Amino acid sequence: RVGAARGVVVVCRPAPCPSVTMSKIFSQSAKFKRVPGSHISERLGIRIVSVSMPGGIEACYVKVSHMHHKAETPLISSKESLAMIGYLCSLPIEDPEDSLLVELKARKKGMFSAGSHAVLGSAAIEIKKMNAVESCRHGVTEPYDFNLVINGVGKEVVGEVKVQVVRVFPPKPGPDSFISAFIGTWNVGNAPPDQDLSSWLQEQHLREVSLVVIGCQECKYKERDGYKDCEDDFVSSIGAVVGKRHSLFRVNRLGEMRLLIWARLDAVAGIHSIEWDEEAVGVGHVMANKGALAAALFIWDTSLCFVNSHLAAHQDKCKRRNEDFAEIVAGMNLGFPNCGIVNQFHHTVWMGDLNYRLDLSHMFDPEIANARSPTPELFNKIKELVRLRALDTLLECDQLVQQRRTAKAFKGFEEGLIRHVPTFKVMRQIGTEYQDERAPAYCDRVLWRSLEGMEVRSLDLWAGERVASSDHKPVGTVIQLRLRAPRPEWWPRVVRDVDRGVQKHSAHHVTHDNTHVPCWRVRLVELHGEGLTPSDMNGKADPYIAFVGDALPQWAFTEVQYRTLNPEWKPSTLPSFLLAALSKEALKEEYIVLQAMDHDRFDPDDAIGTAVLPLRDLLDDPDHEHSFDVELLHGGQPGGVIRGKLRIQEAGTMTATHLRKQRLAKQRFEPNNLCCFNLCVCRNPFASDPPPPTHSPHRAPPPV
Secondary structure (H helix, E strand, C coil): CCCCCCCCCCCCCCCCCCCCCHHHHHHHHCCCCCCCCCCCCCEEEEEEEEEECCCCEEEEEEEEEECCEEEECCCEECCCCEEEEEEEEEEECCCCCCEEEEEEEEEECCCCCHHHEEEEEEEEEEHHHCCEEECCCCCCCCCEEEEEEEECCCCCEEEEEEEEEEEEECCCCCCCCEEEEEEEEEECCCCCCCCCCCCCCCHHHHCCCCEEEEEEECCCCCCCCCCCCHHHHHHHHHHHHHCCCCEEEEEEEECCEEEEEEECHHHHCCEEEEEEEEEECCHHHCCCCCEEEEEEEEECCEEEEEEEEECCCCCCCHHHHHHHHHHHHHHCCCCCCCCCCCCCCCEEEEEEECCCCECCCCCCCHHHHCCCCCCHHHHHHHHHHHHCCCHHHHHHCEHHHHHHHCCCCCCCCECCCCCCCCCECECCCCCCCECCCCCCECCEEEEEEECCCCCEEEEEEEECCCCCCCCCCCEEEEEEEECCCCCCCCCCCEEEECCCCEEEECCCCCCCCCCEEEEEEEEEEEEEEECCCCCCCCCCCCEEEEEECCCCCCCEECCCCCCCCCCEECHHHCCEEEEECCCHHHHCCCEEEEEEEECCCCCCCEEEEEEEEECCCCCCCCCCCEEEEEEEEECCEEEEEEEEEEEEEEEEEEEHHHHHHHHHCCCCCCCCCCCCCCHHHCECCCCCCCCCCCCCCCCCCCCC
């Protein structure tokens, strides 16, 4: 995907192997060997809070650096003497004895070339004097505050920079490693928010969480005095409560919807690979009055996806809401291409005004129960159940609960225990009194879905009943998301730069490293599918399977099976591919994503389903063939199954440098490619001489 192109995957051929002999590669590898799993670096979470600059400067920016790692703020205009920027960045610590250098650079008036950026002055922060704390821990983490006086060459004062810094080490691996997050959703009702939001944004929860994620809908109103627009008004109102310990680092917008993410600095230190997208599903399936926003990111090596949506309104539009959900899931382009957003991230958190209503068809005539405006009898019945706090009875009538149970929408999603009354449609006053023009309903929800083995704990769930400015009561929840074990600093990661539409190597990792990484060979013995989603005009499809994932140095693909929804591949044509991980225990936390694609001769191939295969139960007996049976999801709904057998065996090692080169090679969906990994770079590191390659390194190896 490039720029704002929707549903476009740019494909190109894998980069050729570097022009260096294999003997030279492994002679270099033998000079330096590091134990896998070591050297998990500490990191610095940094926030540039404000900058004051001298006169005569058109614009300036701040550069922070440690050793050969650096980050720079955007250019800051000189129109204000004190520029509040709130820039966030993260740097690894290579040597605690070295300092963090803060430089103030400027562009003088009348100078526009790149070479006109000159260093005005600098200041240093001693890292060794800061105590390291565990990143993402549950509790309060206070950063160090520095008011740096920037001195020029002649020791004269040229400016001031206010900086907050926190020194952290990665979360400790284990079953009790979690990151806590406050998730809030609110239909603002196109009115300025109350000054008092404490019943929703509860201080006792905010001070202990690492992330604060807020989704709002119908957020369009005349800004109040002192604000430049509605968004500035709303963000400032929320930030006045949240921003005491957290920094705003992401604002997504679509129509009247907003997705806001704050993070504590100790969490910022581990955040990377941020992506975002949106999908409008309103009038004509193109208007932004309904739709969703999403942001995906990694916290250390755990992937998170946050979605804020506003689905179709009215009592009788349950089917349309399901269709909106499916369209959003299929239309979002995040993470691995064509894989959707509900079946690839470790945790997907979905919030918003989902607009699902209470269906009392078993108590009233279906026509009456599904009318947009309730009859007095229906309205009073719901009010009576609310007064009696018969919440279990109300939730049994909830459309969202029913759709999840029948797998028509939000399959596999969970939510916290609801102990509050319906949040819609209420009087704009303190407390919960309902307007009789609509039946009360649990429209505002927070749900989540996690990959197998990744746990989510719900600590609390409530509604802000004292918020009086909207016809919806805001909903808040605190959850803990399990973190996978962090990889070492040298582990090659590919981060996605959405602004430029390219993939690049993470800037905070070393360029060359001869660390040996263990590898395993996956040999598919049997593979077939059943009940795949039709994609062609003849009611059939031309399916093939792509195997992708963080543990795969490069992707692998099956052959195309034409005109069938129940494909079966011959064993002799099945691909063989490699997995790479720090250890066997680390590999057990990995997943293989199976992406079912429909091959088109002239048009781009279509995704027809995604499944996730956990590896934790497939590594016990390397000589045993393991059976697997995984369900495909297409648009968040069941789309067939993939069954098969495979064998996983140890396959020597490769260097981190070569693993990085494989990860950096541009990937493409290409059927009939038996294997796109060069076998010759995987070998036993204790062998004296590398075995000669049995095939050209520029071509795929023969079938196994």
